Amino acid sequence: MSGTIAVLGAGSWGTALALALARNGRDVRLWGHSPEHTAQLAADRENRKHLPGTRFPNTLIPEADLHQAVAAAADILIVVPSHGFRDLLERLAPILKPSQRLAWATKGLDARSGQLLHEVADELVGPNRPLAVLSGPSFAKEVAQGLPTAVTIAATDDSFGKDFARAFHSESFRVYTSRDITGVELGGAVKNVLAVAAGVSDGLGFGANARAGLITRGLAEMMRLSQALKADPQTIMGLSGVGDLILTCTDDQSRNRRFGLALGQGNSIDEAVANIGQTVEAVRTAREVYKLAQRISLDMPICEQVYYLVTGEVDAETAVRNLMARAQKAEF
Numbered sequence: 001m002s003g004t005i006a007v008l009g010a011g012s013w014g015t016a017l018a019l020a021l022a023r024n025g026r027d028v029r030l031w032g033h034s035p036e037h038t039a040q041l042a043a044d045r046e047n048r049k050h051l052p053g054t055r056f057p058n059t060l061i062p063e064a065d066l067h068q069a070v071a072a073a074a075d076i077l078i079v080v081p082s083h084g085f086r087d088l089l090e091r092l093a094p095i096l097k098p099s100q101r102l103a104w105a106t107k108g109l110d111a112r113s114g115q116l117l118h119e120v121a122d123e124l125v126g127p128n129r130p131l132a133v134l135s136g137p138s139f140a141k142e143v144a145q146g147l148p149t150a151v152t153i154a155a156t157d158d159s160f161g162k163d164f165a166r167a168f169h170s171e172s173f174r175v176y177t178s179r180d181i182t183g184v185e186l187g188g189a190v191k192n193v194l195a196v197a198a199g200v201s202d203g204l205g206f207g208a209n210a211r212a213g214l215i216t217r218g219l220a221e222m223m224r225l226s227q228a229l230k231a232d233p234q235t236i237m238g239l240s241g242v243g244d245l246i247l248t249c250t251d252d253q254s255r256n257r258r259f260g261l262a263l264g265q266g267n268s269i270d271e272a273v274a275n276i277g278q279t280v281e282a283v284r285t286a287r288e289v290y291k292l293a294q295r296i297s298l299d300m301p302i303c304e305q306v307y308y309l310v311t312g313e314v315d316a317e318t319a320v321r322n323l324m325a326r327a328q329k330a331e332f
């Protein structure tokens with residue numbers, strides 16, 4: 001990755017990643033789907049409105065026009081919420097050049113088909129285009145502030161993986177490479193669902209034992225799903241699996257955890273989503289993970305109860321009772 005990188009998606013994560021790339025000496029075009037928001041970013045290069053103290057380097061250029069952002073770029077990084085991933089790829093398909101490689105930092109599954117995002121990318125802009133995913137324990141605000149962070153980049157193509165990692169890698173942003181796209185994507189999607197469960201438990205005041213139990217049994221569900229989909233179990237023990245699971249289940253910067261906390265404290269789904277005011281991926285991902293587990297007859301009881309919660313079929317206390325009432329079984 002030596003030329004300009006187009007970061008498509010100017011929410012908190014796209015902006016933080018654009019900052020990380022630009023600070024690392026890369027030319028970046030940052031496209032957002034709201035022209036007003038992009039204009040505001042261009043007018044406020046000190047980033048005072050969103051995150052004071054995170055000035056945009058001169059090499060970071062907000063761009064309201066998708067075609068211009070893509071035309072200027074050697075490679076593309078998508079950072080829109082998962083519900084916008086397929087639509088954006090459909091817009092990109094006719095304008096991407098064959099030489100442009102495609103990466104994303106979106107966490108979730110395709111809401112229309114339940115597919116993993118690399119399957120959607122392969123279908124819409126493949127089949128031979130190098131693809132990569134960036135994931136791991138990384139709150140946008142901390143990355144934007146330049147605080148130490150470690151993530152994983154999994155790529156279909158070793159040279160793309162290495163180039164993309166190099167574009168980000170710095171003293172404050174450590175990037176590990178992987179070939180296991182499926183495992184990295186699964187970890188990033190499922191941890192959001194489990195963070196809701198951890199939040200619910202804490203919102204109900206269940207304490208530290210319950211939280212640690214949920215994280216550990218949640219990890220077992222993540223592992224089971226990754227094995228069923230032929231991902232590498234080691235990936236689940238890495239940054240994009242257990243690393244992000246711990247981060248998201250234990251720190252209130254997580255929107256998914258805060259969503260669960262709000263439900264545990266008796267708020268409705270709509271109230272919780274409105275109060276957070278940003279993307280809460282698990283509201284959709286819980287549905288997709290549930291359907292996937294059903295399709296392949298996989299036991300994922302915590303994810304299942306989160307699905308019943310987000311579809312309004314149970315309340316927080318019933319979800320917990322349902323989990324605790326399960327038959328006794330061997331741990332492994």
Ligand SMILES: NC(=O)C1=CN([C@@H]2O[C@H](COP(=O)(O)OP(=O)(O)OC[C@H]3O[C@@H](n4cnc5c(N)ncnc54)[C@H](O)[C@@H]3O)[C@@H](O)[C@H]2O)C=CC1
Nearest residue numbers: 010011012013014033080081082084106107139140278279
């Ligand atoms: N914020 C974080 O700390 C991290 C977020 N992520 C992931 O990054 C993705 C994006 O999340 P955030 O930037 O945090 O969300 P955000 O809520 O901060 O911003 C989302 C942005 O996407 C735009 N948007 C909404 N619908 C869209 C569509 N259909 N097409 C294009 N753009 C659309 C919104 O205008 C907004 O600017 C999610 O999948 C999230 O899980 C991953 C790691 C860290």
Ligand SMILES: O=C(CO)COP(=O)(O)O
Nearest residue numbers: 136137138139254255256
């Ligand atoms: O993925 C994240 C950190 O790695 C952000 O989590 P939330 O979307 O729950 O805020």
